[in-house]
Amino acid sequence: MPNSALRQLGFCRFLLGKASSVSKPNTITLPAILLANDLRSGAVVFRTEAGVWSRDAGQAQVAATQDAADRLKGEALAAMKRNEVVDAYLVDIAEGVWPPRPNHFRERRKITGPSAGPVAILAE
Amino acid sequence: MPLLDATGLIADDFRDATSVPEGWTGGLFLDGNGSFPNGFSGRRGLVLPGEAKAEEAFAAARGFDAIAITFPVFSDGRGFTLAQRLRRLGWAGHLRTRGPLLPDQLVMALACGFDAVEIAPELADRHGLESWLAAPRLQRHRYQRNQADGLGVALAQRLERQS
Amino acid sequence: MYRYDEFDAAIVADRVAQFRAQVERRLSGQLTEEEFKPLRLQNGVYLQLHAYMLRIAIPYGTLSSRQLRRLAEIAERYDRGYGHFTTRQNLQFNWPSLVDVPEILEKLAEVEMHCIQTSGNCIRNVTADHFAGVAGDEVEDPRPTAELVRQWSTFHPEFAFLPRKFKIAVTGSPQDRAATMVHDIGLVIRRHPDSGEIGYRISVGGGLGRTPMIGRVIRDFLPKQKLLAYLEAVLRVYNAEGRRDNKYKARIKILVHETGLEEFRALVEAEYAGLDGPSVDVGDRERARIAAYFAPPALEARPQAQAVLDRVAARDADLAAFVANNLFPHRVEGHAAVTISLKPMGAPPGDATADQMRALADLADGFSLGEIRVSHEQNLILPHVALDEVPALHAALGPAGLATANAGLITDIIACPGLDYCALATARSIPIAQAIAERFADPARQALIGSVGLKISGCINACGHHHVGGIGILGLEKNGIENYQITLGGDPGLDASIGERLGPGVAAQQVPDVVEALIALYLAERQSSAEGFTDVVRRRGVAFFKPALTQAQGEPSDAAA
Numbered sequence: 105m106p107n108s109a110l111r112q113l114g115f116c117r118f119l120l121g122k123a124s125s126v127s128k129p130n131t132i133t134l135p136a137i138l139l140a141n142d143l144r145s146g147a148v149v150f151r152t153e154a155g156v157w158s159r160d161a162g163q164a165q166v167a168a169t170q171d172a173a174d175r176l177k178g179e180a181l182a183a184m185k186r187n188e189v190v191d192a193y194l195v196d197i198a199e200g201v202w203p204p205r206p207n208h209f210r211e212r213r214k215i216t217g218p219s220a221g222p223v224a225i226l227a228e
Numbered sequence: 229m230p231l232l233d234a235t236g237l238i239a240d241d242f243r244d245a246t247s248v249p250e251g252w253t254g255g256l257f258l259d260g261n262g263s264f265p266n267g268f269s270g271r272r273g274l275v276l277p278g279e280a281k282a283e284e285a286f287a288a289a290r291g292f293d294a295i296a297i298t299f300p301v302f303s304d305g306r307g308f309t310l311a312q313r314l315r316r317l318g319w320a321g322h323l324r325t326r327g328p329l330l331p332d333q334l335v336m337a338l339a340c341g342f343d344a345v346e347i348a349p350e351l352a353d354r355h356g357l358e359s360w361l362a363a364p365r366l367q368r369h370r371y372q373r374n375q376a377d378g379l380g381v382a383l384a385q386r387l388e389r390q391s
Numbered sequence: 392m393y394r395y396d397e398f399d400a401a402i403v404a405d406r407v408a409q410f411r412a413q414v415e416r417r418l419s420g421q422l423t424e425e426e427f428k429p430l431r432l433q434n435g436v437y438l439q440l441h442a443y444m445l446r447i448a449i450p451y452g453t454l455s456s457r458q459l460r461r462l463a464e465i466a467e468r469y470d471r472g473y474g475h476f477t478t479r480q481n482l483q484f485n486w487p488s489l490v491d492v493p494e495i496l497e498k499l500a501e502v503e504m505h506c507i508q509t510s511g512n513c514i515r516n517v518t519a520d521h522f523a524g525v526a527g528d529e530v531e532d533p534r535p536t537a538e539l540v541r542q543w544s545t546f547h548p549e550f551a552f553l554p555r556k557f558k559i560a561v562t563g564s565p566q567d568r569a570a571t572m573v574h575d576i577g578l579v580i581r582r583h584p585d586s587g588e589i590g591y592r593i594s595v596g597g598g599l600g601r602t603p604m605i606g607r608v609i610r611d612f613l614p615k616q617k618l619l620a621y622l623e624a625v626l627r628v629y630n631a632e633g634r635r636d637n638k639y640k641a642r643i644k645i646l647v648h649e650t651g652l653e654e655f656r657a658l659v660e661a662e663y664a665g666l667d668g669p670s671v672d673v674g675d676r677e678r679a680r681i682a683a684y685f686a687p688p689a690l691e692a693r694p695q696a697q698a699v700l701d702r703v704a705a706r707d708a709d710l711a712a713f714v715a716n717n718l719f720p721h722r723v724e725g726h727a728a729v730t731i732s733l734k735p736m737g738a739p740p741g742d743a744t745a746d747q748m749r750a751l752a753d754l755a756d757g758f759s760l761g762e763i764r765v766s767h768e769q770n771l772i773l774p775h776v777a778l779d780e781v782p783a784l785h786a787a788l789g790p791a792g793l794a795t796a797n798a799g800l801i802t803d804i805i806a807c808p809g810l811d812y813c814a815l816a817t818a819r820s821i822p823i824a825q826a827i828a829e830r831f832a833d834p835a836r837q838a839l840i841g842s843v844g845l846k847i848s849g850c851i852n853a854c855g856h857h858h859v860g861g862i863g864i865l866g867l868e869k870n871g872i873e874n875y876q877i878t879l880g881g882d883p884g885l886d887a888s889i890g891e892r893l894g895p896g897v898a899a900q901q902v903p904d905v906v907e908a909l910i911a912l913y914l915a916e917r918q919s920s921a922e923g924f925t926d927v928v929r930r931r932g933v934a935f936f937k938p939a940l941t942q943a944q945g946e947p948s949d950a951a952a
Binding site: 302304306309310312313316330332335337356362366368370375383 | 398405422426430512543548627676680
Binding site for chain 1: 742
C-alpha cells in the first residue's frame with residue numbers, strides 16, 4: 105500500500121503518552137518542611153535534620169531559604185527513588201510556630217490526624 | 229528487543245525498517261512514515277497506534293504479514309480492543325504489542341488476540357525476565373469465554389464437571 | 392448467597408499470589424510507584440492522607456455472618472478496630488500497612504472475599520438493591536444478574552485499562568433503591584409488556600462528580616440471555632472511544648454526551664450486532680446455577696407476628712420508634728428487613744467497630760438466617776427477621792450501639808470520609824454530618840420532618856452522592872477555609888434528578904443553621920407530610936429556599952482547623 109495512503113489514514117499521528125512538562129519556576133513558599141508517606145506502612149513521616157524520616161512533626165527539618173528548600177526537594181526525589189517513601193512534597197508552614205503548623209488546613213490535617221471518629225482521640 | 233509469547237522468549241524475525249542490520253533477511257516493520265527498502269521481498273509488518281479505527285486498520289494492513297499495535301503508556305488499553313476487533317474482522321497474521329506494557333499485562337494481551345509482546349528496552353532490565361516469564365503461570369482460570377489464549381474458562385470447566 | 396466453587400476460589404487465590412509478588416517487586420524497586428499504582432488500585436489499595444486505605448468488595452452488598460466476623464478480625468489485627476461502609480456497598484479500612492495487605496487478602500479469600508477491582512480504571516463492584524430477595528415489588532432478584540456481571544467483569548483482559556472507572560448497578564424492582572440512573576450502566580430488570588419474558592432496561596452515562604448526569608436509556612428491553620454480549624459491546628465502544636486526554640472528561644457519561652445518544656446507541660448496536668453473542672453469554676444452565684444460590688429462604692408466613700410486635704411495641708416507646716422507622720416490609724408475611732443504622736449520634740456515618748461487627752454477625756445468625764446486607768446509604772440490614780422477634784433483636788442491638796431508630800430520617804445522613812481521611816477531599820464532611828445530626832437529634836422532630844435525603848460530599852468527586860440529595864452539601868475551600876455549597880432537589884431513584892445550587896457557600900459552623908432554616912421553610916410550605924422535601928423543591932423551585940441562606944451570608948467565620 106502506498107505510503108501516501110497510510111499518511112492519509114493518519115496513522116502517523118501517535119498520541120503522546122504525556123506532554124513533556126516545562127519546568128515551573130522553582131519558588132517554594134518558606135519556611136517549609138518535607139513530608140511524605142512511608143512506603144511500607146503508609147504513615148505520614150517528616151524529613152529530619154539527621155536525614156531520616158520520623159513520624160514526629162516536631163523532628164522535622166525546616167528549610168528557611170530557597171537553597172535549603174531545593175536541597176530538601178532533592179532529598180525527597182532521592183528517597184522516593186530509594187523506595188523509602190511515596191508522595192513526598194514540601195509544605196509551607198507558619199513562622200515562629202512549633203511543632204510546625206502548615207499554612208493549609210489539608211496539610212495540618214495530615215499532622216493532626218482525623219478530627220472525627222474512633223481514632224480522633226489520637227489526633228489531640 | 230525481547231519478544232515474548234505464551235511459551236516465553238522467542239526469536240524475533242522482524243526489525244524496524246528504520247534500522248535494518250546488514251544482511252537482514254527477516255521481516256520489516258514500518259509505520260505510516262516509512263517505506264520498505266527497494267527490492268525488499270521479506271515479510272511486511274505495519275505499525276499502528278492503539279487508537280486506530282479497526283476497519284481502517286484492517287484495510288491498511290491488507291498485503292502485510294504482521295501488525296504491531298503501539299501502546300503509548302501501559303494504562304492506555306485501546307490496543308486490546310483494537311486487537312480483538314482486528315481478529316474479528318479476520319486478521320490472521322502476526323499481531324504484537326509495542327510499547328511499555330508491564331509483565332502483568334502479558335496475559336491480557338494474549339487473551340485479546342496478540343501473538344506476542346515486545347518488551348520495551350527500558351523496562352526489560354528493571355522488571356527482569358523472570359517477571360515476564362512467570363506471568364502466564366499466575367492465572368489458571370478465567371471467567372470470560374471468548375478469549376484468544378485458551379486459558380481454562382471457568383464456565384467450560386464447570387459444565388464439564390457437571391456432565 | 393453465592394458460594395465459590397473451586398474456580399472462583401482459584402481465581403481469587405491466584406490474584407492474591409500475584410499481588411503478593413507485585414508488592415515484593417514494589418518494595419524492591421523493580422516496580423516504580425507509577426507502575427505499581429494501577430496494580431495496587433485494582434487490588435483496592437489507595438494511598439490516603441494518613442495511611443493506605445484498603446477497599447474490600449462486598450458484591451451487591453450481601454454478606455454472611457462468617458464474613459462479617461472475619462472483617463471484624465481484620466479490623467482488630469491489621470487496622471484500628473473499625474471499618475467504614477461506603478456508598479458503593481464496599482467496606483474501607485483506613486490504616487492497613489502495605490506489607491500486611493497480602494496477608495489481609497489471604498484472610499479475606501478464606502471467607503470468599505476479595506478487593507479485586509474496587510479501584511482503578513476498570514469495572515468496579517456491581518451494586519444492587521439492598522432489599523433484593525425481600526421486596527414484594529421485585530420483578531426478579533437482581534443479585535444473580537449482579538453475580539453474573541461480577542464474574543464477567545473480573546479480570547476481563549480487554550477492559551482492565553479503561554479511560555476511567557466503570558460502575559454498574561442493578562435493580563430488580565421498579566422502586567430503584569440502587570440509584571441505577573447515576574451509574575455508568577444501570578440495569579433495571581423488567582418484564583416485556585407483551586411476552587412477559589424477563590429482560591433489562593439498560594441506561595448508560597449516569598454519574599455524579601464534577602459533571603453530574605442522569606443516565607440515558609439505550610435499550611428499552613434486552614432479553615436476559617443477551618446481557619453479557621450487550622455489556623461487552625458497550626464497554627468495547629467506551630474503551631475505544633472514551634476520552635483519554637483529560638481525566639475529568641474520561642467517564643462514559645462524557646462520551647455519551649459528546650457523541651449524542653443516537654450516535655452512541657448506533658455504535659453500541661453495531662458492535663453488538665458484529666460480535667458473536669453466544670460466545671460471550673453463558674447460557675441458561677450457568678444462569679440457573681448462579682440463581683440457585685439466591686433462591687428465597689424457606690420462610691413461612693407468620694400471620695400472628697405483626698400483632699405480637701404491635702402489642703410489645705405499644706409498651707415500649709424506643710421499640711415503637713425503631714419499628715416505625717427501621718423496618719421494611721418483607722414479601723413473606725410476618726417478616727421484615729431490619730435496617731441497622733450506622734448513623735448514631737456522635738459517630739462518623741457508616742462506621743462500625745469490630746465489636747459491633749461481631750455483635751451483628753451473631754444477631755444475623757440468631758435472627759436473619761446468617762445474612763447481612765450493606766446499603767449504598769451506608770447502613771446495614773438484617774434481611775429476614777420475623778416480626779415477633781424484633782423486640783428481642785432490638786433489645787440486643789441497644790447495648791451494641793446499633794439500635795438508632797433513624798433509618799430514612801434527616802439524621803440518616805450519607806457522608807463520604809472527606810478531608811479527615813481522603814487525599815482527594817477539599818473539606819471535611821464527617822463533622823458537618825455530626826453537627827447536623829446533633830441539631831436534629833430530637834426523635835419527635837425527626838418523625839415530623841420525615842425523609843429528606845441529606846447527603847454530604849467532601850469534594851467535587853461526590854462520593855457522598857450530594858448531587859442526588861434532597862439537601863446536598865459539597866465541601867470546598869474558599870480563602871483558605873472550608874466552605875460548603877448547598878444544592879436542593881436531588882433524587883436518586885428512577886425519577887432521578889440532580890440538585891440545584893442554592894447560592895454561595897457558607898462556613899462550617901453555619902451549615903446546621905442553614906439546614907434548620909431550610910427545614911423550617913419546608914415544614915411551613917408542604918401540603919402534607921406526604922409531600923417530601925424534594926417534592927416541595929420541585930413544586931416551588933430552589934429560589935423559594937433562598938431565605939435560608941441570607942442569614943448565613945456575610946457573617947465572619949473562624950478557621951476551625
